[in-house]
Structure formats: C-alpha cells, structure tokens
Amino acid sequence: MGRGTRGKLRIYLGAAPGVGKTYAMLSEAHRRVERGTDCVVAFVEHHNRARTETMLHGLEQVERRELTHRGAVFTEMDVDEVLSRRPAVALVDELAHTNVPGCRNAKRWQDVEELLAAGIDVVSAVNIQHLESLGDVVESITGVRQRETVPDEVVRRADQIELVDMSPQALRRRMAHGNIYRPDRIDAALSHYFRPGNLTALRELALLWTADRVDEYLQEYRTDHQVSTIWGSRERIVVGLTGGPEGRTLVRRAVRLAEKGAGGEVLAVYIGRSDGLTAASPKELAVQRTLVEELGGTFHHVIGDDVPASLLEFARGVNATQIVLGVSRRRTWQYVLGPGVSSTVARESGPDLDVHIVTHDEAGAGRHRPLPTARGARLGRHRTLWGWLTGLGGPALLTLLLSDFAPEVGLANDMLLYLTVTIAAALLGGLLPALASAVVGTLLLNWFFTPPIGKLTISDPKNIVALAVFVTIAFAVASVVDLAARRTHQAARLRTESEILSFLAGSVLRGETTLDALLERVRETFGMESVALLERESDVEPWTCVGSTGPAPAERPEAADVEMPVGDHLALALSGRVLPAEDRRVLGAFAAQAVVVLDRQRLVGQAEDARRQAQDNKIRTSLLAAVSHDLRTPLAAIKAAVTSLRSDDVAFSAADEAELLAGIEAGADRLDHLVGNLLDMSRLQTGTVTPLIRTVDLDEVVPMALVGIPDGSVLLDVPESLPMVRVDKGLLERVVANVVENAVKYSPDDTPVLVAASALADRVELRVTDRGPGVPDEAKDRIFEAFQRYGDSPRGAGVGLGLAVARGFVEAMDGTLSAEDTPGGGLTMVLSLRTEPGVHRPGRTSAVEGAV
Secondary structure: OOOOOOOOEEEEEEOOOOOOHHHHHHHHHHHHHHOOOOEEEEEOOOOOOHHHHHHOOOOEEOOOEEEEEOOEEEEEOOHHHHHHHOOOEEEEOOOOOEOOEOEOOOEHHHHHHHHHHOOOEEEEEEEHHHEHHHHHHHHHHHOOOOOOOEOHHHHHOOOEEEEEOOOHHHHHHHHHOOOOOOHHHHHHHHHOOOOHHHHHHHHHHHHHHHHHHHHHHHHHHHHHOOOOOOOOOOOEEEEEEOOOOOHHHHHHHHHHHHHOOOOOEEEEEEEEOOOOOOOOOHHHHHHHHHHHHHOOOEEEEEEOOOHHHHHHHHHHHOOOOEEEEEOOOOOHHHHHHOOOHHHHHHHHOOOOOEEEEEOOOOOOOOOOOOOOOOHHHOOOHHHHHHHHHHHHHHHHHHHHHHHHHOOOOOHHHHHHHHHHHHHHHHHHHOHHHHHHHHHHHHHHHHHHHOOOOOOOOOOOHHHHHHHHHHHHHHHHHHHHHHHHHHHHHHHHHHHHHHHHHHHHHHHHHOOOOOHHHHHHHHHHHHOOOEEEEEEOOOOOOOOEEEEEEOOOOOOOHHHOOEEEEEOOOEEEEEEOOOOOHHHHHHHHHHHHHHHHHHHHHHHHHHHHHHHHHHHHHHHHHHHHHHHHHOOHHHHHHHHHHHHHHHOOOOOOOHHHHHHHHHHHHHHHHHHHHHHHHHHHHHHHHHOOOOOOOEEEOHHHHHHHHOOOOOOOOEEEEEEOOOOOEEEOHHHHHHHHHHHHHHHHHHOOOOOOEEEEEEEEOOEEEEEEEOOOOOOOHHHOOHHHOOOOOOOOOOOOOOOOOHHHHHHHHHHHOOOEEEEEEOOOOOEEEEEEEEEOOOOOOOOOOOEEEEEO
16 A cells, blocks of 8 residues: 555444454465465454454564653553554554653554554444433443543544444353453353343444444435435335315335334425425424324425426435325316426436335325415416416407307307406416406407408497406406405415414423424424524624524524514514515514423523522421431430530549540541531532542452451452552542441341442442331432432431432542342442443452451
C-alpha cells in the first residue's frame, strides 16, 4: 500500500464479551501472514484465556509502553513504535479503551486514527455495548453503565464490519467452562451480566445495528451507481394514507404483511398538497400516526401536488418492496374525472414494486371532499382550465355540429343545447367560464340561427325575447352553480377548521400535546418548511426561540414568511410560503393553543418545583419529629447517668461508676451517629456532596467501616485480588457502615451477617446478606427513602436515615445500591462500584476472611 493513502479499518463487532472477537482477529492475522502480508500485533489483550494466548504465538508483537499512574504500572500501545515499524497491517484490540493519563491520546480509537492516517491498515475489535449511542439502552438492559465508549461514527466509517455472534446458551456454557472469566467470577457473572435475557437483548442490538449499517452501505452503492430499480434485500412496506377512516385498516394489514418475513419494516406516508390546509382530518391522522408508531412503524409527511408520483418517488427513495393502498372511496360516476390514485400507482409502479389494493368499509362511499384554500383555487387548475375550454370551445363545436348535421332543429332546441353547454362550463369552471359561454353562445345563436342569418341583427321581436331569456337563464344558472360551489367550499373549509380546533382544544385540555408536537402539527397542516414560537421579555429585548420544528426556523418574526403575533411578546413564525388571508383564522387558533401549551409546560415545571419544596418541608417536619423523639432518648439517658454520678446521697462502687460512664459514652456515640446522618442527609438535599474520587482497594476500606460493629456479628469475605475501585474512601466507609449496621440490627442474634465482594465485568459488587425477616418487593424502594423504617427494629432505634444516606452517597460516587431477597429468607443489599480500568494487581491472591 502506498503510504500517501489512508489505511483501511476492519472491525470485529461483538454481541457480548467472550463471543470470540479477539480470537477471530488473531485468526485473520495468521491468514494474512500466511499470504505474505506484513502484519504485527500492536496491542492485544488475551485476559489469561489459554486459547487466545496460544493464537499470539507466531505473530510479531510490538513492545508495549509502560506508564506509572498513582503508584501503579500500566502498559499501553506504543503508537510511536508502531508508526516507526510501519507494518502493512496492525492488530489493535479493545477499540473503546481509555488510555492511562500520560499517553498522547485519551482514547485508543484516536490512536487507531493516527495509524490509519499514516497509511497502516488496522484490524480492531469492540463490543456492541461500547457504542456511544447505545449507552442508555445497554444500561437499561444490564443495569451496568459503560464508561468506556467509542463514537458510533468511528465504527460506521470502518471499511469492513464483521459481526461476531454466539447464542446465549453457548456463551453461558463457555463461561461455565472457565473459557472467559476466572473461576471465582463465574457464578456472579452468570447470575448478573450474563443472564440469558441480557445476552439475548445485546445480541438483538448487535444484529439490528449491523443491519442498519448494511442498509447504509447498500444505499451508498445505489446512489453512487445511480441504481433506480428497487432491490428487495428486505421487505419495506409503504402504506399510503389519505387521512380517511380506512387508514387504520391499511396500517394493520401492512404490519401483518411485514410480520411474515424477518426484518420487515412499515413506513406510513401521507401526501399533503402544497396549496393550503390539508384535506384530511387532523384528528384521524394523529390517531393513525399513533397506531403506526405503536406497531413499530414510522410515519412520514410528504408535500406533493401529484399524489401518485410523490408516493412512488417516496417508495423508491426508501427502497420499498411493497405499497399498500385502499380501494378508492370514489363513486362510480367520479371515475369520469380520472382513474384515481390506486389505479395510477398500480399502473406506474413497475415490475419491482408490488402494489396491494385493500378493500375496506369506506370503499365507494364517496370521495373525501378537497378543502380549497383560496377562492381562485377552490376548483383546481385543471378543472378551471376545462371550464374555460368548455365555455369557449363548447359553443363553437356545438355550432359546427348543428350547422352540418341538424340545421332544422329549431331555435328553441338550439337555445336549450347552448344552455346545456353553459351549465357544463359553470359546473366545471365556475361563474366566469359560464358567463363567457353565455356571451359566446348568444353571439353564435344570433349569427347562425336567428334570421337574418349571417348578421348580428334580429328581425323577429319574438327571437329577441327568446335570446334575452336565454342570456338571463344562462347568467342565473351560472350564478347558482357558482354560489353552490362557494357554499360547498365554505362548508368543507369550516368543517375541517372545526375538526382542527376541536382536536386542538381536546388534546390540550387532556394534556396530550407537547409544544414540539403542536408546532409539528402546524407545519404539517399548512405545508410549511419550519415553524418557530418566538418570545421576548420586552419590546427592546431580542427574540428567543422557545420551540421550533423543521430545518432553519426563523429567528425573528420579520424573517419569516408568515408572522402571527400572540400578545405583546410572543409570535408564531412560519417559513415556506405566504398563507392566504382565510388561513390566518386557523393559524391564530394554533398560535393561541401554542401559548396555552407553553404556559402549561411552565406551570408543570413550577408544580415540580413546588413538589420538591413540599418534599423538603416534609423532610424538615420529619427532622423535627426525629429531633424531638430519637435525639431526646439518648440525651435523657446521658442526663440521668450524669445526675446519678453527681448525686451526694448515693455512694457508687467503681463498677457502678464504670457502667454509668459507659452508658454516657454509648449515648454520646448514638447522638454523634444520629447527628452525622442528619447532617449527611442535609448535604444530600442541598446537593453539596462533592466526592473526592480516588482509586482504592475495597479490602482496605471495608474492615475500617466495621470498627463499630459488635464482635462476631459479621462474616467478611473480600478477596484482595479484586480490581481497585474508584470511590471516595470516606463516603464509602459511611455507606458500608450504615448498610452493615442496618443488616446487623435486623439479623437474628445467632446468625452473623455475610459481607462478600466479587468482580463483574467493569464493576465490583459488595453484597451484605442478612437472615432477618426480609422486605416485601413493594417496599424495597421505600426503605431507601428518608425517615422510613420497615417494621419494628428489635434493638435500638434511629431516625430512618441510614439507607437513604447510603444510597445518596453511592449515587454521588456513580454507583448503585439496591435490595434483593436472600435465598432462604432475609435481605441482601447489593453495592455496585466502578473499577479503575486497566489496573491489574498480580500476585495478590489471598483474601480477607474471618469473623468481625
């Protein structure tokens, strides 16, 4: 490879840890070496897996760079050494790894970018859970937040991506056989991260992400090679919606078709015209949009005056394989005006796009009446053109036919025929074409059929009356037809406006519409490119955008095509086209509703603030109750002991004095503990807890936290070989002390509490297990609330802050604290902490075990 070109990146994408990414990567390296390719191992981590370590034999390995960080020695990839060696191919494992401070780059994928820029091909590996965009999804599935991530774009830019997959059952068998983790970590891993449900979900994520990437490759290829035909790589079904009631039937039918094949996808599309308000019912469209999304499809709104052409263009653009349309709602006579959308799409779809025409209850019930948006456009351009052609050409054609084939019909019949043409012109084009037809018809009748023929004079007075009646009737009929068209136009418009306003009012009152959703509805309803709601504090302050939808929304009302002021300091700004005056009434209603939604959202925020203040007041009230009761008890004991010691009436023995002093000390310790918890809760409530995160050994912190615990009440099992954790040492001591103290308090006297720790992936878990009465599932979260105690404490009291403080401190250290049932009875507190990445502690194999 010439060093002036960028290297190629090949990534092995794993569905889960242990599926064999590194093994596959090393196998690829051996194949390339056998073909004579200069291939080196820049960095590969075998994790003490025998088969993976064996695969490293026979491959040249670049010496790693050693760095010292916080007293520990780490090894990282030596980028400079790899660049100096300049191999054709470099193997770099763990693409999402975070480098130790002191390296040139913070992340390993940045090291890989340097190698690629130098013209070196790179073979790397990464797990699906380390992709940045999937962090929240993976956390919701596994309960583990991945701290080491790689941007999706880095993986998407790879020249080759190969999925390394394994069934959950096979992966768990590998785990049980010790092929992934050490024996001491197997049980914890199988019961937590490597549960069958977790592995199945991660596998699905990997398959779907890879499928989307393959779609991108395919789309790029089709675009680069100008492929216009549809390639049915997987079923994509486009549903054409009109906003009519049959849409729900079409959506469900399309979903059933998609379910017949694996990976089927449903895309519902509504084609809106660009000349004004949509003719569809906004309420029905909203219902259909919700139905599509609930069934796993997507909804699209496309602007286009030619509905069949726009629908086919959309289908081919998304590489669809099928189109689902409903049987036309036209009546039989309406097909005279054209073949209809369904027939046109079926005729022009071509051999690569199947069209399904689905029957429904609304078939033949009448075409959905279009809603005009302007007086001049209410009949449409094509219909107006036909009206003028009929009004001007119809009388001429009729004159030619009557002159050549029926010259003796009679003047009365001639007038009726011309009147028929005038009525046809009125029905098609409205008043003006009808008036033109009446004038032209009158002149032709006078010239060709009224004596004297060939002149614009009338000799018989009766004919004058007949022509006058003809003109009057023509004008009257044309006016009535035009008036009916106007009324129909107004009725349809008012009907749609009322539906829009009714839907808006109902959705806002029910709290179903967010500001973004409302603005999106404005954009779709009026066929705009973008919509923005602007606000300013005063007349001299600049405008700020409080909500927008669409590309490049207007930043000032003056920059928009349509401005709708709402009060003194709010305005709705629309960009895309200028609206006719009659649309502004509905736009005004939208603007008013947008203000209502904005106010409601702000009121919700204020209500949330009020709720938090009420919660704070509740805590203060509970605090006062705790101070008045729980703090008074040890104070009373201390006062009684001190009063006894100061009494001159009683002579206490040395043993009695020692007992009284011990009681004073115990009361003071209890007061100190209670006050400490109260202060900690106050810090948590005010957000002033700032952990000092450092790398510590768990086996050093836990024993220190158990100093005040009664002897023999705790069994400790914390291996020294555990990875180091990133925590605040002082906060962790308080957490462990509170949790263990709570467990001891509820555990039977003859049964010690077990405190055991184990490692799981990039976390360390500390489990505190007691054999007490346990806690029902519905109360497991409630026990972590402040001033809450479940049941009666058999010994001692407290204000119910121990677990609340513990969870607050753990979350401040980016950990988790949860409660689980102990098998056989009791409660187990699970404390999960983040480990320090890349830290290994070889040689420490002993464990801290014994009774405390």
